[in-house]
Amino acid sequence: MASLIVVGSIALDTITTPSHQEKQGLGGSATYFSAAAGLLSEPQVIAVLGEDFRLEELDFLRSRGVNLSQVKVGKGKTFQWQGSYGDDLGEATTLRTDLNVFAEFKPQLSESQKNCDFLFLGNILPQLQWDVLEQAENARFVAADTMNLWINNENAMLRKVLSRINMIVINEAEAKLLSNCSDIRDAARAIRQMGPEIIVIKRGAFGSFMLHEERMFLAPAYLGSQVIDPTGAGDTFAGGLMGTLARFGSVTNDNLRRGIITGTALASFTIEEYSLGGLKRVTLESLRERYALLQEMMRFPDFD
Amino acid sequence: MASLIVVGSIALDTITTPSHQEKQGLGGSATYFSAAAGLLSEPQVIAVLGEDFRLEELDFLRSRGVNLSQVKVGKGKTFQWQGSYGDDLGEATTLRTDLNVFAEFKPQLSESQKNCDFLFLGNILPQLQWDVLEQAENARFVAADTMNLWINNENAMLRKVLSRINMIVINEAEAKLLSNCSDIRDAARAIRQMGPEIIVIKRGAFGSFMLHEERMFLAPAYLGSQVIDPTGAGDTFAGGLMGTLARFGSVTNDNLRRGIITGTALASFTIEEYSLGGLKRVTLESLRERYALLQEMMRFPDFD
Numbered sequence: 001m002a003s004l005i006v007v008g009s010i011a012l013d014t015i016t017t018p019s020h021q022e023k024q025g026l027g028g029s030a031t032y033f034s035a036a037a038g039l040l041s042e043p044q045v046i047a048v049l050g051e052d053f054r055l056e057e058l059d060f061l062r063s064r065g066v067n068l069s070q071v072k073v074g075k076g077k078t079f080q081w082q083g084s085y086g087d088d089l090g091e092a093t094t095l096r097t098d099l100n101v102f103a104e105f106k107p108q109l110s111e112s113q114k115n116c117d118f119l120f121l122g123n124i125l126p127q128l129q130w131d132v133l134e135q136a137e138n139a140r141f142v143a144a145d146t147m148n149l150w151i152n153n154e155n156a157m158l159r160k161v162l163s164r165i166n167m168i169v170i171n172e173a174e175a176k177l178l179s180n181c182s183d184i185r186d187a188a189r190a191i192r193q194m195g196p197e198i199i200v201i202k203r204g205a206f207g208s209f210m211l212h213e214e215r216m217f218l219a220p221a222y223l224g225s226q227v228i229d230p231t232g233a234g235d236t237f238a239g240g241l242m243g244t245l246a247r248f249g250s251v252t253n254d255n256l257r258r259g260i261i262t263g264t265a266l267a268s269f270t271i272e273e274y275s276l277g278g279l280k281r282v283t284l285e286s287l288r289e290r291y292a293l294l295q296e297m298m299r300f301p302d303f304d
Numbered sequence: 305m306a307s308l309i310v311v312g313s314i315a316l317d318t319i320t321t322p323s324h325q326e327k328q329g330l331g332g333s334a335t336y337f338s339a340a341a342g343l344l345s346e347p348q349v350i351a352v353l354g355e356d357f358r359l360e361e362l363d364f365l366r367s368r369g370v371n372l373s374q375v376k377v378g379k380g381k382t383f384q385w386q387g388s389y390g391d392d393l394g395e396a397t398t399l400r401t402d403l404n405v406f407a408e409f410k411p412q413l414s415e416s417q418k419n420c421d422f423l424f425l426g427n428i429l430p431q432l433q434w435d436v437l438e439q440a441e442n443a444r445f446v447a448a449d450t451m452n453l454w455i456n457n458e459n460a461m462l463r464k465v466l467s468r469i470n471m472i473v474i475n476e477a478e479a480k481l482l483s484n485c486s487d488i489r490d491a492a493r494a495i496r497q498m499g500p501e502i503i504v505i506k507r508g509a510f511g512s513f514m515l516h517e518e519r520m521f522l523a524p525a526y527l528g529s530q531v532i533d534p535t536g537a538g539d540t541f542a543g544g545l546m547g548t549l550a551r552f553g554s555v556t557n558d559n560l561r562r563g564i565i566t567g568t569a570l571a572s573f574t575i576e577e578y579s580l581g582g583l584k585r586v587t588l589e590s591l592r593e594r595y596a597l598l599q600e601m602m603r604f605p606d607f608d
Binding site: 215295298 | 487488489509510511513519520521522523524527528530558561562564565566591592595596599600601602603604605606607
């Protein structure tokens with residue numbers, strides 16, 4: 001199996017939805033990503049925790065085969081995020097961000113990690129993404145996520161990152177902001193000019209879209225979930241996609257599509273519960289079942 | 305080939321979009337439906353025109369094999385509709401409706417039409433749909449469309465119609481209104497309790513959804529169109545679906561899926577131009593191409 005590394009956050013999230021408040025639940029991009037990818041591969045996590053973090057919270061990741069040896073404990077508290085969702089459970093409004101130990105986060109790759117096969121740069125400061133890229137010059141395939149804050153405030157450094165990666169996994173609104181294009185296909189083509197040869201756009205309830213070479217792939221969202229909390233859906237999706245690429249070891253158009261549907265299926269578990277509840281529950285067997293359900297829901301015969 | 309009849313409107317539409325006003329263009333549910341279905345089958349139209357109507361406007365339907373022998377010319381003017389779209393080109397706002405000859409429309413089926421294979425009741429007053437159903441007792445398969453106006457104001461008669469049809473083709477907002485359910489799957493199951501065994505829900509840019517027995521089908525919208533005017537997309541979709549069923553002559557789950565993708569492909573031509581422009585341009589060859597594009601955009605391999 002090919003090696004897979006994720007650099008991102010481990011956080012304590014306080015989430016308010018119309019029906020409930022979930023206080024200081026386990027969250028963070030590296031957590032959701034590796035919980036998803038761990039079903040498919042053996043991801044290694046580069047992240048930082050605070051002294052207040054109860055390490056047994058990560059036991060289920062370890063039991064899933066996630067390598068946490070490069071997770072450091074920093075001086076101070078764990079990164080905390082507070083967000084709130086409206087009635088449509090769409091975009092979150094950030095109420096508060098306490099970077100805490102994350103403010104001093106300096107991702108360090110081990111010697112073997114510098115030569116990894118697959119590397120995912122979670123949505124962190126572009127300067128940190130760049131620092132990792134400099135260390136991992138020999139990585140075979142690099143993907144990254146980003147957000148409107150960095151597109152607006154750290155554009156030059158983000159552009160440097162984009163010029164060096166193979167794939168970007170990004171929200172539709174962010175893709176349009178980054179490219180200054182209102183059409184999703186134009187946006188994808190414009191972002192391709194910035195560097196990455198594969199553009200994956202997450203569209204929430206619309207599903208997702210990929211441009212790879214001149215081929216477009218259109219995936220719906222799974223329709224069978226009752227949405228409880230969408231936090232982590234995007235990182236879960238990316239974990240399913242990158243985990244699939246690492247599992248198969250090659251980046252073909254077919255493996256990318258397989259990865260996107262796997263990510264879609266896994267994200268559907270994430271949104272059904274708070275925090276990592278949905279991802280803790282999912283097994284390779286239930287993932288396979290949901291993948292097959294998506295196949296059955298999207299299958300149709302030839303014209304004639 | 306199985307016979308197919310559509311009962312609906314032929315109209316002159318004045319459409320205002322953010323970029324343009326198109327005055328008194330050919331429109332109406334029976335027109336869009338039969339222009340689409342005529343590529344696949346030999347639909348017969350039951351409708352009424354006004355004395356002001358330039359009959360050569362229908363020549364392209366005739367050349368496509370649409371049977372117009374039951375289209376009557378009434379005393380007065382043709383049905384006119386004025387609608388306007390906002391920047392998102394989503395739902396139309398009705399500015400004005402002049403029923404004109406349509407106010408006195410009494411659909412009459414010929415003896416052979418009463419025994420047709422496939423019958424589509426366009427979005428007209430439920431009482432008129434019922435009158436047609438009474439005449440066409442021996443029709444093999446009946447589908448209907450409806451709208452919020454009839455759901456709110458003619459609910460009892462609409463329920464009578466629903467109890468006698470095989471398939472409903474309806475917008476998502478209308479499905480939710482009719483069923484009083486906020487989840488699309490719950491809405492479909494609730495409407496099934498009212499009569500039709502097949503529920504097709506049109507979701508605009510989200511694509512469409514079908515419930516047939518316990519199987520769900522999820523189709524995206526085609527992503528390659530620049531939307532100029534969405535008027536007629538729903539009737540085009542229904543024409544592609546029913547035309548496919550008539551072409552194959554049997555209502556299997558596979559043929560329904562094939563029909564939904566054919567309707568999706570045809571609707572993508574409709575929205576690319578004003579009035580019937582897009583549908584006039586499409587050929588069986590370009591339809592096949594777009595169907596194949598949708599297949600390529602939605603295809604993905606097994607999990608393993």
